[in-house]
Amino acid sequence: MLQEEITNKRVGIIGGGQLGKMMILEAKKMDFEVIILDPSSDCPASSIADQQIVAQFDDQQAIKQLADQSDVVTYEFEHINVEILKRLEKQGYQTYPTPTSLEVIQDKYQQKKKLFTADLPVPEFKKVSTVKEIKEVADQFGYPVMLKSCTGGYDGKGNALINEEAEVESAYQELGEGQQPLMAEQFIPFTKEISVIICRDTAGKRVVYPIAENEHQNSILIETKVPAQITEEVKKEAIELARQVIDVFAGVGIFCIEMFTTENGEVLINEIAPRPHNSGHYSIEGGITSQFEQHIRAITGLPLGPTTLLRPIVMRNLLGGKQEGQAVVDGIEDALQVPETKVHIYGKQESYYERKMGHLTVMADDVEQAAERASKAESLIQIRGSN
Structure with missing residues (x-):
C-alpha cells in the first residue's frame, strides 16, 4: 500500500524549461503525473507534461493552483516568488527544496553571508550601492573585482568583471546603476x-x-x-x-x-x-x-x-x-x-x-x-x- 501511495504522487514543477523537461522524462518512467507552471504555452516541457498552468512565475493564484493539484512542488530555477511558497508551506503544502533555503540562496549576498557565518570558505564579499563604494571595496580587495547583482542573475547576466578603476562606472551602469542590490566580490585566480x-x-x-x-x-x-x-x-x-x-x-x-x-x-x-x-x-x-x-x-x-x-x-x-x-x-x-x-x-x-x-x-x-x-x-x- 505504501508503494502505491508513493508512485501515485503528482509532482508540480514551477518552470517548463529544459530542466523541467528532463525532470519529467525521469518522473514518467516511475509513472508520476507531472503538472508544470510556465508563462509560455510552447515551453520545452509543454510537450510531455500531463498538464500545464499557463501563468507568470509571480502569479500567486496560479502557484496556489499548482500546489492544490500536486502532492509535492519543486522548481527548476531560483527566481520565483518565495513568499507565496512560504505561506503555502505553513498551510501544509510540501515544496522541496524548502522555501526557507530558496529565500537565502536566491539572494547571492545572503547566500554568501550564510556560508561565511557557517565558517565555510568563500571569496571576500561586501554589499555595495554606489560607484564610490565599489571603488572603496576594490581598493580593499584589489583589482580585478567581480560586481554581481544579488538577485536575478544567470548564465553570465548580472555579473561584471572590473579589471581597473576606469571600468567601475560602466560595470555599475551595466548592472542597473544601483536599481537592484549589488555586491562586490574578491576575484579568485582559480586553477x-x-x-x-x-x-x-x-x-x-x-x-x-x-x-x-x-x-x-x-x-x-x-x-x-x-x-x-x-x-x-x-x-x-x-x-x-x-x-x-x-x-x-x-x-x-x-x-x-x-x-x-x-x-x-x-x-x-x-x-x-x-x-x-x-x-x-x-x-x-x-x-x-x-x-x-x-x-x-x-x-x-x-x-x-x-x-x-x-x-x-x-x-x-x-x-x-x-x-x-x-x-x-x-x-x-x-x-x-x-x-x-x-x-x-x-x-x-x-x-x-x-x-x-x-x-x-x-x-x-x-x-x-x-x-x-x-x-x-x-x-x-x-x-x-x-x-
Whole structure:
C-alpha cells in the first residue's frame, strides 16, 4: 500500500524549461503525473507534461493552483516568488527544496553571508550601492573585482568583471546603476572551476556525484568533464564542503555547489543552485542514477539511487548562433556518427545568441578522448534562427 501511495504522487514543477523537461522524462518512467507552471504555452516541457498552468512565475493564484493539484512542488530555477511558497508551506503544502533555503540562496549576498557565518570558505564579499563604494571595496580587495547583482542573475547576466578603476562606472551602469542590490566580490585566480552535485532526502541521507570540472566562456558553461582532473586531497575537501553546505541549508533534492580551486590546493565555494544543474547533465548517460531521477526520488520519498560513474564522459552545451529567429538545428546526423555521442535538443522555439538550446555528451575510455570526440561532435552541429 505504501508503494502505491508513493508512485501515485503528482509532482508540480514551477518552470517548463529544459530542466523541467528532463525532470519529467525521469518522473514518467516511475509513472508520476507531472503538472508544470510556465508563462509560455510552447515551453520545452509543454510537450510531455500531463498538464500545464499557463501563468507568470509571480502569479500567486496560479502557484496556489499548482500546489492544490500536486502532492509535492519543486522548481527548476531560483527566481520565483518565495513568499507565496512560504505561506503555502505553513498551510501544509510540501515544496522541496524548502522555501526557507530558496529565500537565502536566491539572494547571492545572503547566500554568501550564510556560508561565511557557517565558517565555510568563500571569496571576500561586501554589499555595495554606489560607484564610490565599489571603488572603496576594490581598493580593499584589489583589482580585478567581480560586481554581481544579488538577485536575478544567470548564465553570465548580472555579473561584471572590473579589471581597473576606469571600468567601475560602466560595470555599475551595466548592472542597473544601483536599481537592484549589488555586491562586490574578491576575484579568485582559480586553477579550476569544479562543481559537486549532491542530493539529500527528507530524512537527511546524502549521496554525492563524481566531481565535475567545468569550463566557462562569458560566464556561460561550455564544457563539463567527469571525472575532474584534481588531486585526491582537493576531491575530499570539495565533497566534505558540499556535504556541509547541503546540511547548512537543510536541503532536500539536488543541489549543485560550484567551487574554485587554487594553486595552493585551496577550495572556495562560489555559488549554490538548489536544483538540477547544467554541470550535472552528464549523469543522464554517465551515471547509474541521473541527477533528474535522483531529484524526483528525493522529493517524493523514494530511496536515493547510486551515483557511480559508468565511464569517463564530457558534456558540451549547444548554444544559439548570432542569427536569431525560429530555431533550426543542422548537423545532428553528422554529430551522431562520432562514437558514443548522445545529443539532447531542448525544443526551444526561438534561437538567439548564446542561448542554451541543447547539449551533447560523449563517453570514452578516458576524459581526453571523450573531450576530443565532444569537440568534434559539437563543431558539426549548428543552431540558428530562421526568419
